[in-house]
Amino acid sequence: MIRLPDPKPEVLARREAILAGLRAILPEGGVISEPLRLKPYETDGLSAYRQPPLAVVLPTSTEEVAAVLRLCQAEGVRVVPRGAGTSLSGGALPLADAVVIGLMRMNRILEVDYANRLAVVEAGVTNLGITNHVSADGFFYAPDPSSQLACMIGGNVGMNSGGAHCLKYGVTANNLLGVKLVTMAGEVVEIGGRHLDAAGYDWLGLITGSEGQLGIVTEVTVRILRSPEGQRAMLAAFRGTEIAGQAVDAIIGSGIIPVALEFMDRPCIHACEAFAHAGYPLDAEAMLIIEVEGSVAEQDMLLGKLKEICNRFDPISLKVAQTAEESLAIWKGRKGAFGAVGRISPDYLCMDGTIPTGELPFVLKRIGEMSAQYGLQVANVFHAGDGNLHPLIMFDANDPASFHKAESFGADILKLCVEVGGCLTGEHGVGVEKRDLMGVQFTEAELAQQRAIKSAFDPAWLLNPAKVFPLDGNPALQRAA
Amino acid sequence: MSDSVLAPADEAELAASVAAAAAAGTPLAIEGAGTKRGLLRPVQAARTLSLRGLSGITLYKPQELILSARAGTPLPEIEAALAEHGQHLIAEPPSLTALFGTEGPPTLGGLVATNLSGPRRISGGAMRDHVMGIRAVNGKGEVFRSGGRVLKNVTGLDLCKLLTGAHGTLGVLTEITLKVLPGPEATGTVAVAVADLAQGVQVLSAGLGSPYGVSAAALLPAGGGGLAGMQAVLRLEDFAESVAYRGARLRAELAGFGAVQWLEGAASRALWDAVREAAPLGAEPGEAVWRVSVAPGEGPGVVAAAGCPKALLDWGGGLVWLAGPATEARHAAVMAAAAAAGGSFTLFRAPEALRAAVAVLPAEPPALAAIGARVKAVMDPAGILNPGRMRAGL
Numbered sequence: 001m002i003r004l005p006d007p008k009p010e011v012l013a014r015r016e017a018i019l020a021g022l023r024a025i026l027p028e029g030g031v032i033s034e035p036l037r038l039k040p041y042e043t044d045g046l047s048a049y050r051q052p053p054l055a056v057v058l059p060t061s062t063e064e065v066a067a068v069l070r071l072c073q074a075e076g077v078r079v080v081p082r083g084a085g086t087s088l089s090g091g092a093l094p095l096a097d098a099v100v101i102g103l104m105r106m107n108r109i110l111e112v113d114y115a116n117r118l119a120v121v122e123a124g125v126t127n128l129g130i131t132n133h134v135s136a137d138g139f140f141y142a143p144d145p146s147s148q149l150a151c152m153i154g155g156n157v158g159m160n161s162g163g164a165h166c167l168k169y170g171v172t173a174n175n176l177l178g179v180k181l182v183t184m185a186g187e188v189v190e191i192g193g194r195h196l197d198a199a200g201y202d203w204l205g206l207i208t209g210s211e212g213q214l215g216i217v218t219e220v221t222v223r224i225l226r227s228p229e230g231q232r233a234m235l236a237a238f239r240g241t242e243i244a245g246q247a248v249d250a251i252i253g254s255g256i257i258p259v260a261l262e263f264m265d266r267p268c269i270h271a272c273e274a275f276a277h278a279g280y281p282l283d284a285e286a287m288l289i290i291e292v293e294g295s296v297a298e299q300d301m302l303l304g305k306l307k308e309i310c311n312r313f314d315p316i317s318l319k320v321a322q323t324a325e326e327s328l329a330i331w332k333g334r335k336g337a338f339g340a341v342g343r344i345s346p347d348y349l350c351m352d353g354t355i356p357t358g359e360l361p362f363v364l365k366r367i368g369e370m371s372a373q374y375g376l377q378v379a380n381v382f383h384a385g386d387g388n389l390h391p392l393i394m395f396d397a398n399d400p401a402s403f404h405k406a407e408s409f410g411a412d413i414l415k416l417c418v419e420v421g422g423c424l425t426g427e428h429g430v431g432v433e434k435r436d437l438m439g440v441q442f443t444e445a446e447l448a449q450q451r452a453i454k455s456a457f458d459p460a461w462l463l464n465p466a467k468v469f470p471l472d473g474n475p476a477l478q479r480a481a
Numbered sequence: 482m483s484d485s486v487l488a489p490a491d492e493a494e495l496a497a498s499v500a501a502a503a504a505a506g507t508p509l510a511i512e513g514a515g516t517k518r519g520l521l522r523p524v525q526a527a528r529t530l531s532l533r534g535l536s537g538i539t540l541y542k543p544q545e546l547i548l549s550a551r552a553g554t555p556l557p558e559i560e561a562a563l564a565e566h567g568q569h570l571i572a573e574p575p576s577l578t579a580l581f582g583t584e585g586p587p588t589l590g591g592l593v594a595t596n597l598s599g600p601r602r603i604s605g606g607a608m609r610d611h612v613m614g615i616r617a618v619n620g621k622g623e624v625f626r627s628g629g630r631v632l633k634n635v636t637g638l639d640l641c642k643l644l645t646g647a648h649g650t651l652g653v654l655t656e657i658t659l660k661v662l663p664g665p666e667a668t669g670t671v672a673v674a675v676a677d678l679a680q681g682v683q684v685l686s687a688g689l690g691s692p693y694g695v696s697a698a699a700l701l702p703a704g705g706g707g708l709a710g711m712q713a714v715l716r717l718e719d720f721a722e723s724v725a726y727r728g729a730r731l732r733a734e735l736a737g738f739g740a741v742q743w744l745e746g747a748a749s750r751a752l753w754d755a756v757r758e759a760a761p762l763g764a765e766p767g768e769a770v771w772r773v774s775v776a777p778g779e780g781p782g783v784v785a786a787a788g789c790p791k792a793l794l795d796w797g798g799g800l801v802w803l804a805g806p807a808t809e810a811r812h813a814a815v816m817a818a819a820a821a822a823g824g825s826f827t828l829f830r831a832p833e834a835l836r837a838a839v840a841v842l843p844a845e846p847p848a849l850a851a852i853g854a855r856v857k858a859v860m861d862p863a864g865i866l867n868p869g870r871m872r873a874g875l
């Protein structure tokens with residue numbers, strides 16, 4: 001288990017008074033404190049780590065969030081913001097002395113404005129909920145994490161989440177206009193608005209991806225886009241990862257930026273095929289899923305160019321979808337990749353480093369060697385256009401030694417990502433998972449400066465304090481054992 | 482250059498200069514090519530810190546869509562390197578040297594520090610969206626990095642975004658890594674004659690709400706871009722087949738609004754170069770220029786409320802360029818118009834006296850201003866970096 005700061009004894013001692021204070025703020029059923037009912041909140045998408053909180057509160061308005069934060073600030077109580085709890089880095093992992101603030105009851109879509117191409121939604125609206133709400137009118141919200149059915153826009157802002165289509169449409173930060181933020185002092189501030197590029201410091205940019213450490217987001221104004229006329233996918237399978245990498249280079253070099261460009265390695269192809277029967281070629285070392293957009297004629301034109309490029313790299317298999325159904329079939333395996341790996345091994349760690357795309361063959365070779373050394377299987381999914389690599393490390397959760405090996409293996413992969421010029425996390429966030437690796441990417445002075453900026457928002461380090469920064473350097477956590 | 486100009490040759494020298502200035506409490510005016518010296522408030526500084534010595538592209542990987550260059554690199558050098566591989570800067574940043582009456586060309590550092598984006602901002606994102614990594618020196622003389630040289634990175638706080646658009650008040654950018662993209666094979670523009678601003682924004686909204694991937698959408702005053710009468714213009718950029726197909730569809734969809742023209746190739750490019758540089762605004766040398774950002778539908782109302790006879794709307798109507806007399810009364814009217822529309826403004830260009838006398842940016846709510854002051858104190862405790870540039874006393 002990852003090291004967490006010692007609970008504050010004075011907070012634990014005042015538990016009943018704090019609970020009473022919270023109950024006075026929140027409507028009936030808005031405070032959860034019974035051990036059994038706290039269970040669902042003790043972990044998130046990184047389920048290897050568990051810690052029940054002091055209490056969970058479920059506010060229904062910005063005012064309630066502000067009142068809860070004022071109480072917590074006054075009592076010195078730590079808080080952990082939580083959306084759907086799908087974080088894969090332990091971003092929403094509670095602390096024993098913390099109040100988890102769950103935003104799921106703030107799930108209203110407040111406004112849709114097609115003429116200005118924006119929507120104002122509460123933080124607990126799911127990512128897919130936004131698109132579903134506007135899709136009948138031909139619009140969509142672009143960032144599409146694979147968890148989009150469950151994950152919430154507030155959590156997406158917290159992590160600056162990406163998705164399979166962010167090569168063309170960008171990540172969360174590129175699709176926001178404004179947020180309503182409640183500071184730890186309980187003050188409500190509007191940042192940005194309904195317009196682009198507000199003058200002054202880019203607080204919106206700083207808050208996006210700040211992992212719930214600068215404030216709690218209660219409302220988000222997102223840009224919505226008109227959907228393209230259509231989209232279609234193709235599949236290209238190659239004899240080697242290096243060759244597939246060259247094909248990716250050639251595609252980007254040709255001037256085509258597909259909306260999606262996904263790469264899977266052999267273990268991943270096999271896992272997905274066994275699960276989804278998508279017709280993936282089992283003799284391939286690497287496979288690309290490439291998607292383009294536009295009218296049918298435009299799709300044909302682009303897919304024709306892509307086919308011609310892929311053909312230069314002696315593909316084992318090249319399949320261009322002719323219909324929307326065939327496209328879905330090609331995507332089916334990829335979309336089910338996590339589930340598919342879960343069938344081979346119920347427990348796996350999903351890593352999330354980014355590398356310069358040119359380093360892919362070298363990195364995959366090294367990961368293969370490490371896999372043999374650690375004796376753990378790994379399957380790789382890769383957002384090939386932008387270098388974001390997701391190795392899925394399989395282990396056995398019933399065997400603590402196996403879990404520790406998986407953790408070390410994961411850390412070695414992330415160190416490798418930094419070594420080749422990349423970074424620790426492309427879209428899942430640092431959370432607790434990569435917290436103690438931050439020194440691999442940043443100097444002590446750089447970390448100190450980032451910590452000081454957090455302190456400017458949250459001087460007492462009450463907001464999600466055990467995340468992102470190694471505990472030892474954190475000003476308010478010296479009592480950590 | 483006079484004695485008062487510090488021109489370090491590299492980042493280490495620059496860091497030492499800043500550390501010395503911090504120790505002595507000497508305010509520094511941070512400058513690239515100085516083309517935007519007239520932007521925002523005048524800086525009161527004993528010395529100028531020039532970035533001209535830190536120049537050159539340090540990394541360019543066309544296949545990885547990544548380019549890094551030192552902050553003092555002139556923009557044309559970067560554009561030329563990109564053009565060799567058919568790539569371009571996504572945000573289409575303006576140089577605005579004609580508007581400011583300055584000698585170009587601007588530097589990369591200056592562009593990023595001012596976060597100025599051109600017409601493609603609405604489809605491709607702002608400068609700030611493409612700053613993937615920075616190296617910078619804070620007000621204590623410490624070198625720090627944020628981001629990196631990859632396209633997707635959420636490791637730690639995003640100081641790339643914090644410093645982009647901070648006008649050199651939080652740190653001196655020394656090296657910047659940008660995401661770049663392939664340039665389009667072809668471009669074409671649909672121009673629709675419109676009766677007034679309100680109808681114009683309707684046309685732009687209809688185009689931006691279409692599935693044809695409009696990359697820029699502006700509203701030109703009569704005579705702007707060499708076209709007769711007020712014109713709503715919408716640009717397509719893509720492979721030639723796509724531009725032809727989408728252009729035809731868009732013309733058909735917008736024909737109901739007014740007479741439609743189609744500009745291709747060089748004519749289309751010239752028009753958007755002019756919009757990027759705010760040329761159709763027709764600002765006279767003595768006039769003040771404002772840049773107001775609002776929800777697109779609010780654009781016409783802002784023009785009316787501000788009472789400025791000269792207006793150019795870009796970004797679908799959301800970016801309102803205004804020109805008018807450089808008086809406090811007119812400035813107050815623009816401020817009020819932006820506030821009423823729920824938007825943001827900058828006093829973009831004005832004689833020094835006006836820029837020193839008024840708020841050139843909207844005030845922040847007190848809670849945010851207090852956080853901002855603490856962040857400034859973290860990054861620049863001695864207050865030596867471009868003091869007063871954005872706000873009086875900061």
Ligand SMILES: Cc1cc2nc3c(=O)[nH]c(=O)nc-3n(C[C@H](O)[C@H](O)[C@H](O)COP(=O)(O)OP(=O)(O)OC[C@H]3O[C@@H](n4cnc5c(N)ncnc54)[C@H](O)[C@@H]3O)c2cc1C
Pocket residue numbers: 044045080081082083084085086087088090091092103123144145146147150151152153154155156157158159160161162163164211212213215216217218338427428464
């Ligand atoms: C199967 C699966 C697939 C996934 N695929 C992707 C993917 O493709 N791309 C991707 O980027 N991620 C992916 N993720 C990770 C995860 O879904 C994202 O990080 C998501 O944005 C988290 O949203 P959430 O609502 O679950 O937030 P949580 O997990 O509850 O919280 C995430 C972080 O944000 C903070 N937070 C939450 N709400 C707020 C708020 N209102 N204000 C301030 N801070 C807040 C939390 O404290 C925490 O630090 C995947 C996860 C799973 C389980």
